[in-house]
Amino acid sequence: MRFQISNLDFFYGPKQALFGLSLNIPTNHITALIGPSGCGKSTFLRTLNRMNDLIRHSHYTGEILLDGQDIRKIDAVNLRRRVGMVFQRPNPFPKSIFDNVAYGLRINGYQGRLADLVEHSLRRAALWDEVKDILHKSALILSGGQQQRLCIARALAVDPEVLLLDEPCSALDPVTTAKIEELMFTLKDSYTLAIVTHNMQQAARASDFTAFMLDGRLIEHRETSRLFTTPSDPRTEAYITGRFG
Amino acid sequence: MSVRLVWRKAVNAVMLGLTGVCALITVGVLGVILGYLAWHGGRDINWNFFTKLPAPVGEAGGGMANAIVGSAKLLVVASLFGIPIGLLSGVYLAEFGGRWYSFFVRYATDLLNGVPSIVIGIFAYAVVVVPRHQFSTLAGGFALGIMMIPIAVRSAEEFLRAVPSSLREAAMALGASRWRTVATVVIPAALQGIIGGIMLDLARVAGETAPLLFTAFNNLYWSPGWNQPTASLPVLIYTYAISPYDDWHRQAWAAGLVLLALVLAANIITRLMLSRRGAARGA
């Protein structure tokens, strides 16, 4: 188990957003988080790399263990290097493609040849062939799908253990989405992935485990194949058969 | 933690701390200005200050009634000249403007806004003082009026545009012509904002000194009518401050305090009024 989460309550100031969440995120698997919008799945994901620390007056209680270690005891900067994140909208820096991927390496004082690792990361993100001749052009000239894969390459470059994906395909067309799903599949050999999605087909296609959340609570969490075929909770069934949300 | 991370975190803390220090210094200047002026100027503000003419050097007492009245008269002239041009141009840009002509008007307005005040002074000297062969309230007011135009235009246009189009359409749907809609619905809806913009505008030119030096000039006595050189608070502060006399320095402090208090009060009241209005609209 990469992440072990128990009794997680999360608060934005006085407002509670997550209630008693307990689940594990297994190593080298893809875990999908589904649920209607506003159910707290993004909040949960952003708790795992302490991104929510940036939001004033937010805090959580309960325990989140990364490789058995409480993440509150890990330095936030270090934690975020180990737990990478890809965001809903592609957000490349307005720098060159190369500099985007190299950014995390540079701040971490990487000693080897930058160019090698940049190439390696771009290959892993299945983007190398498309950009190898324009590495020093601005990342903003790329298409949305390419930008999102660039953001994945950028996250992979610092060699994280976990990759958190926060609705990474919501701004992309179906063809590009398929490409990213394919990419996730190849990544799970070396990384642990957790993906938030509002697209149930995507969760069914691409993940090993699925967690269904509703109003800040975890309703059901099991193997994807079983959750979608024989849901144990009527609310899960209602959601995946499209009766609400 | 690695040595590198410790170093990076130290840099983080130091730099973030420094930005806080920068903010503190920047805002602290306001405290220094207010405190210093209040300390030096506060003692010399009394009834005479507002009612008497300046006393000759060496004589105690005296005031700057003529400069206060002079400043007020200059602002009246400036308003009469600058506000109509500014407001109606703003109405033109927001309501009637064609594409190209609006572009040129906006461009000229921006250009005028960036002209250094001393250059405005030269202009007013050339077109008012030279033909009339004398320094006057009129010339000084003209210079300040030109300085008022750009901000008046911009605030009028901005606040008129902020009026929701549904309001406009409602009036037009009732059969009102365009100008009636503008005059009876749009302008009243934007009025508070426009008045606020004008107040800020007045506060700004009230403190201008450079364009008055060779237009309104200065005067140790009352300036009757509009065609005589006149004293004004900012010019008086300037002449007193660079003089070698302690009495005059004290008067300069007092005048500075009065001017600053007026300018800041106008700014604070207006900005609070406008921001509350903005908040109400946002809610």
Added chain:
Amino acid sequence: MSNAIQTAGSVAPSHEGPRAWLRRFVSGDEVAHIVTLLFASTILAITGLLVLQLWTNSRLSRVQSGWHFFFMQTWDPVFEHFGALPFLYGTVVTTVVALVISVPLGLGAAIYLAELAPRKISDVLAFLVDLLAAVPSVIYGLLGIFLVIPLMREVIEPFLKRTMGFLPIFQGPAYGIGLLTGGLVLAIMIVPFIVSISREVLLVVPREQREAAMSLGATRWEATWHVVVPYARGGIFGSIFLAMARALGETMAVTMVIGNDPRIAASLFSPGYTIAAVIANEFSEATYPLYINALVELGLVLFLLTFVLNGLARLLILATEQRGVAHS
């Protein structure tokens, strides 16, 4: 009125028949259009007239000196020597000093306000900064004379001499008045402009940019300095140009502390003179046409400098703000 109607004829769209136009005229729309148009035109007229006046009233000087005007070092109205070099020098040096001090200070404060301070505190501080921008320049001059000059003479200049006196710019007697003091007072005056505009452009940088950097393990400062600030770079440069234009044209505060002595000296402690200051001091005493023309030509130079800087600033700020909008 007939005049107005003639103007209107050219304004009304040509594809409309005269009857439709007449109807709008009677309803008042066209009258309102023309009246506001006339007022808007006065702005064009005033701006044009301003440029024209500066040009014609500097003719004598331009014809007599040509480009030499900018290279001659002597300014002596008694002997009709009009060289602008000392004023250009003083203006440039005080502006540079002002920028060296105010850019780091202003940018630091803007970063604090946009990135670190809670929104409410940031709003209050930004309000105070706006108030600072409203303080009349003669007030800055007043404090310059009685607070900054003694401070420079007794404390800061001796200190600079002790620590960095090997540099030619920190040598010579410390009068208190001079280029350095002028630059310092200017710096204090333009900081609010840098802070207020930079804060705004920093605030429109999309949150995702900051989060992307931090999710890669960047510290708060690294995310700000490597990602957020470069993202807002255009607007920040814009604010600096705007502040520079202010500094060049600023008159009173500098006139009151710079010493008003047309000389060119390497030391920043030395008294100097700026374009704006010499106009302020000598314009009402200029006794013959060539003298006045030379001063107007200085005004023309000042006008052109600020014109260029303001234009650049506006373009940069516009470009940055639009980029921020496109991404969010």
